Amino acid sequence: MSSRTTVPFNRDSLEQILKRRFFYAPAFEIYGGVSGLYDYGPPGCALQANIVDTWRKHFILQEDMLEVDCTMLTPHEVLKTSGHVDKFADWMCRDLKTGEIFRADHLVEEVLEARLKGDKIARGKSAETEEEDADKKKRKKKVKEIKSVKLDDAVVAEYENVLAQIDGFSGKELGELMVKYDIKNPATDGPLEPPIEFNLMFETAIGPSGQLKGYLRPETAQGQFLNFSKLLEYNNEKMPFASASIGKSFRNEISPRAGLLRVREFLMAEIEHFVDPEDKSHSRFDEVRDIKLRFLPKEVQESGSNVVIEKTIGEAVDSGMVDNSTLGYFLARIYLFLLKIGVDSSRLRFRQHMSNEMAHYASDCWDAELQTSYGWIECVGCADRSAYDLSVHAARTNEKLIVREQLPEPVTVEKFEVEISKKKFGPKFRKNAGVVEKWLLSRTQCELEDFAAELAKNGKFNPKIDGVSEEIEITDELVKIEKVKRTEHIREFTPNVIEPSFGIGRIIYCIFEHQFWNRAGAEERGVLSLPPLVAPTKVLLVPLSSNQDLQPLVKKVSSYLRKEQIPFKVDDSSASIGKRYARNDELGTPFGITIDFDSVNDESVTLRERDSTKQVRGSIDDVVKAIKNITYNEGSWDKDTANLTPFESSSDA
Structure with missing residues (x-):
């Protein structure tokens, strides 16, 4: 359907559109803003709501999950028991002279990547793309200009090996890397203190006395674990079963960056699938067995490589690469969900946590990572957390968070x-x-x-x-x-838990990058090819002119769309139809309905498809029916407009 150009992706161009059209913007902007905090505007709110609605239908409804909505305020004792008070931390280092603070793993990654780019330039292997150049200018206050310096082949291999394992280093190991590779403040060359732990939770006091210490929750999972017994009873004591929760979480990031990818307040959607530790099979695994995924197993990463392995989820589970079929089932379901909402499958991989990265209690853990101009971004985690969470809360409270099963x-x-x-x-x-x-x-x-x-x-x-x-x-x-x-x-027995955890804001940003492109022959015209299912507005209703003769039909079509609950927007401005379409291509609006003077005579209208700009003509009823089927019933343009008449127009000029 698409007529996408080969114009190189330009992040600045995308971000200008997202902010100009108010998908999102820095919070408190007129006061100077606060890093890591963002407000969503009308199209951003609608897109987020549609993605959440799709998530609910894809997981909660299709999997018969039990949804809960738990408080965001959490007492200290709960998060002490869960391990967050002691271990929920990142490593930071401080410039001894300026006081500037860096997140240690990001700093090591940024410096080594810059040196590798400098080596490539020195070898004449590649020039910077327009996007990389724009990004470098954007970061010039923080990062020195990349120098063209040739490195020894052994050093290049060593850097690449470190970068492949960057997520698995401890604070001590990061400090050793900083000393070994002489990593300093990139902007000033100033010396840095060794990395120290920084707890990422926002601390608060519950009640006026200040004696009950608490935190804003860093995840939605704990409320689900603490309500396990109530959920089991609600489910008539039947196992296995899953709970789910959608809500805000908070993390006091050391150095927020990359827009929506690293923020301090964000929307999460989490599932806790409770399963018998002696039987982690899934009754519906055969439905997904043949789905092919791109895997990056821990052994590959630990060898210093990042080459993905493609195989079906059935092969991955049968070989033991993925620990069990319930974990495998959810990896496949995550994949199908991400494709449904607009993720490019060629820029999606499942990366396994390495041995030194995996939580001590976890049996297996995979992250769904999406490739962007910022690199590979973790957007969904899917872990087998064993019985850890229920066990520690049961031990602390002396409450039995268990399942009782009559033996034959x-x-x-x-x-x-x-x-x-x-x-x-x-x-x-x-x-x-x-x-x-x-x-x-x-x-x-x-x-x-x-x-x-x-x-x-x-x-x-x-x-x-x-x-x-x-x-x-x-x-x-x-x-x-x-x-x-x-x-x-x-x-x-204490159930084991399989936990898929989704960062909605990160997924939204990655979809923006995956679906943004420029119109052929008019590179200044940006297009967001959001799937109709999640697009903020489904239809742009365009009267050819402001002539009053067209108004009754505008009202009639509007009434049809409202009746079918299809979000639409009327643009009766004086701009040309081409400009009106272009403005809404930026907003991701998939369809346009044009009402002209022929419409007054026969009540036919023209339907335009955003990506291909193809147009067909037919009755109001047939056009609205086609839009509804394509948007909500997994239809297609070719199939659902086959009964409509092709229409040639220069309205996109």
């Missing part, structure tokens, strides 16, 4: 159990005895196994217990932790 026949099981010597335990810990006992009895099987091993080896272990300030030493005289055989009629 009794079974004999072995479990670690704690036996406490009450006569010695009480006098030993005195006022803390109750707290320590409760803590011991709420440990998971994995923890008890570790403690049993320590007791056998050392005769003691020294746990850290919240609420107990002094050091605790538990010896084999005070407790026994041993495996005990028991006959059980009911199986109790």
Whole structure:
């Protein structure tokens, strides 16, 4: 359908259109703005709402998920238990002279990429594109001009290997890289402090006393975990099942950049699919088995390469590259969703977390990454989080976040159990005895196994217990932790969780880049080829002139569109039809209906398609029906306009 040009993509051109047409703009702009905060205008709001609506239908409705809407304010204790207070951090480094702050991994990445570009220029391999040149000018205050310096082949290979693994380095390793490669403030050459951790959560106080410490949530997941028992009961105790939540999350980014790609307040859509740890198969996996995806496995990255492997999701699961079929099912469903809303499949890959990057409790984790002028951007994470979240909250609150399942026949099981010597335990810990006992009895099987091993080896272990300030030493005289055989009629288990997590703002920006192009023969005319399903406005209604004879038919067509709930906009300005179409091509409007003087006579109208500028003519009823089918019923232009008459016009001139 499209008549796209081969004009090189220009990010500045796109961003000027997005801001001029008020898809989004910096928040508090007349006060100078605050980095990392943006406001969405009318077309941005409509696009976001349409993407969220599509997400709901694609996942919540088709997968029978249970949607919840949880509070954005979260008490300190909850996020302490989940690990966010201690571990939800990025590494930052500070310029010793100017005080300027950098995110360490981004700085290393930016400097090494600039050196590799300088090497390419020195070797005469490539010149900068117009887009790269524009981007360099944009960053000139922060990054020195790229120097043409030839590097040794070994150094080039080393840089490329580091960049392939940049997401997996610890703070200490980033600091070592900065020393090894002499990385300083790119703008001033000033020395930098070694990287330090910076917690990304916004801290606040709940209530007027200020004593209840809290945070703005960094994700929507915790509310779903804490409501697990209620959700299980609502689902008639049936497993597996999934919950879902859509809402704002907050992260106090160190150095927000790249527009909507790295912000401090953003919309998330998250799914928590609760599954039996002994059976992670998915009943509908065969529906997606043959879908081919582009994978970047951890072994490839760790070898210093970023060459993708194409195979079906069935092959990926069968070979063990993807851990289980439920995880694989969601990877395929994520792929189908992204294509539906406008992502270019050739610029989409699934990157597996490397061994040093994966959370200790995760069985497997893949990110759906989209390629943009800023590089590959993580837009969706899909992780098998094992039983970590439910286990830690259950241990902290002493609430059983478990599933009880009647066994068809009794079974004999072995479990670690704690036996406490009450006569010695009480006098030993005195006022803390109750707290320590409760803590011991709420440990998971994995923890008890570790403690049993320590007791056998050392005769003691020294746990850290919240609420107990002094050091605790538990010896084999005070407790026994041993495996005990028991006959059980009911199986109790903590579900594992498969978690797909979507960053809606990032996806929106990537779609902008994937679908922006310039009209052939008129390169100044930008077009956003947003799919009709998610486009902010579906139809531009264009009367040929302001003649009053056309107005009754404008009202009639408007009434038809309203009745079918098709968003439209009337443009009866004095501009030429070509200019009116061009303005709405920038907004991504997929269809145009032109009302002319022939329409007054026979109530026929002309339908224009945005990308190809093809036009057909027919009755109001047939034209509106075609628009509705193409937009909402997965129809196509060729099929749904086959009964309409081709129409030649110079209105796009």
